[in-house]
Amino acid sequence: MKFENMGDKPIGIFDSGVGGLTVLKEIHARLPAESTIYMGDTARVPYGIRSAETVIKYSLENSSFLVEKGIKLLIIACNTASAVSLDIIRTAFKIPVMGVIEPGAKAAAQATQNGRVGVIGTEATIKSGAYGRTIRRIDPRIVVIERSCPLFVPLVEEGWLDDEVVELVARRYLTAMKLSNIDTLVLGCTHYPLLKNVIKRVMGDDVVLIDSAIEKAKNVSKILTSSGLLKTWDRPAFRKYYVTDCPDRFQEIGKRFMLDSLEDITRIEIASLEEKAIALKNTRCFGGV
Ligand code: DGL
Numbered sequence: 103m104k105f106e107n108m109g110d111k112p113i114g115i116f117d118s119g120v121g122g123l124t125v126l127k128e129i130h131a132r133l134p135a136e137s138t139i140y141m142g143d144t145a146r147v148p149y150g151i152r153s154a155e156t157v158i159k160y161s162l163e164n165s166s167f168l169v170e171k172g173i174k175l176l177i178i179a180c181n182t183a184s185a186v187s188l189d190i191i192r193t194a195f196k197i198p199v200m201g202v203i204e205p206g207a208k209a210a211a212q213a214t215q216n217g218r219v220g221v222i223g224t225e226a227t228i229k230s231g232a233y234g235r236t237i238r239r240i241d242p243r244i245v246v247i248e249r250s251c252p253l254f255v256p257l258v259e260e261g262w263l264d265d266e267v268v269e270l271v272a273r274r275y276l277t278a279m280k281l282s283n284i285d286t287l288v289l290g291c292t293h294y295p296l297l298k299n300v301i302k303r304v305m306g307d308d309v310v311l312i313d314s315a316i317e318k319a320k321n322v323s324k325i326l327t328s329s330g331l332l333k334t335w336d337r338p339a340f341r342k343y344y345v346t347d348c349p350d351r352f353q354e355i356g357k358r359f360m361l362d363s364l365e366d367i368t369r370i371e372i373a374s375l376e377e378k379a380i381a382l383k384n385t386r387c388f389g390g391v
Contacts (some may be wrong), residue, residue: 103368109334112137113322114173116164119147119260121292121358122179122350125202128319129177130341133326137339139171141327145346145372148255150224150291154186157226161187166379167344167370169195174331178320181290181314183223185232187284198329205321206288206314209234211244213310214286218245218311220279223290225250233290247282251275251294256294259355264300272297272304280305288312296358343367346375 106205113133119142126140141164143149149157151264161183165176176199178184178191184201210219210233216351221233227250234246253271260266279287286311289295295313302311326332345352349367356364 108174109331110137110337111172111174112139112340113175113177114139114141114165114168114171115177115179116141116143116161116168116183117292118142118149118160118182119144119180120318120355120359121255122314123356124292124295124313125177125179125318125366127360127362128315129322132319133323133332136326137333139168139173139342139344141168141344142352143346144348144352149180149182149337150180150226150250150252150255152226154226154230157183158187158190161191162378163359163375165191165199165381166193167375169197170378170382171195172228175200175322177331179315179318180292181206182226185223185227185230185370189281198325198331200318200321200325202314202318203232203236203290204292205317206290206312207233208240209312209314209317210286210288211240213312214244214284215239216283216285217243218247218282218284218286220282220284220287221246221248221290222251222254222275222279222287222294223248224255225252227290233288247279247284249275249279251291254291254297255293258296258358261358263296263358265364268297268300268301271298276301276304280309284309286310286312288314290314341366344370346370346372 113136179202181202184203188201228248237246239246257268353364
């Protein structure tokens with residue numbers, strides 16, 4: 103589908119918190135001319151331990167907020183939100199919506215030589231079975247072994263990325279995975295790419311790690327081009343951030359993900375997100391009307 107005169111609008115990206123900055127970093131690197139609005143639901147993070155129903159509600163609210171800002175493309179950077187709410191959000195809004203599962207699954211299906219792929223993610227992502235389903239849809243012969251690693255998210259947020267504590271936790275989570283003879287492992291959570299060094303040590307050099315953030319960013323320019331949404335005019339790009347809790351903490355932890363300083367951060371209230379979601383239900387953007 104082609105979209106007219108929308109090229110100069112920003113790309114909207116949301117995540118449960120800071121984790122989606124791994125995706126944003128890749129998008130900035132690949133498409134520096136594009137403006138972006140990032141929304142981190144820092145007051146309600148983590149999503150990974152919540153029910154699908156709750157994650158869907160939060161995802162619809164975050165999406166409504168960004169759609170109301172006039173974005174041309176919505177990217178769900180959060181694996182958990184993508185796993186449980188992508189289809190619902192796609193039907194709810196008229197603009198193109200990208201999740202993170204499909205690009206990671208495709209890359210894994212292409213990378214595996216022995217047809218055995220591991221997937222790690224939050225409890226909600228693994229419970230949804232979304233990665234396994236998508237990989238098997240691409241190639242039904244592939245055996246997918248999935249495992250949740252709930253302690254990885256708090257460890258990354260604490261800034262413990264490569265030490266003996268993280269390695270101990272990683273060995274506990276991943277030893278069975280290693281013994282199951284996989285040759286490819288999907289890092290199915292925004293935070294896990296920051297633990298790449300440790301995960302690589304535990305899994306060994308023979309296992310290919312798939313970073314879903316990189317895979318997703320590669321797809322963004324393809325989608326923008328095919329939908330006629332690439333930025334065409336020479337206006338300067340802007341980078342705006344919204345959070346639902348303290349901007350200072352977002353800025354502090356965000357540096358770990360972006361390797362860059364974050365400016366122009368605005369705090370928004372959860373109540374206003376809920377109101378916007380209700381208001382947008384009655385507009386032509388929402389409900390597939
Ligand atoms: N962003 C989440 C994900 O990629 C991790 C953090 C959370 O549990 O909210 O699944």
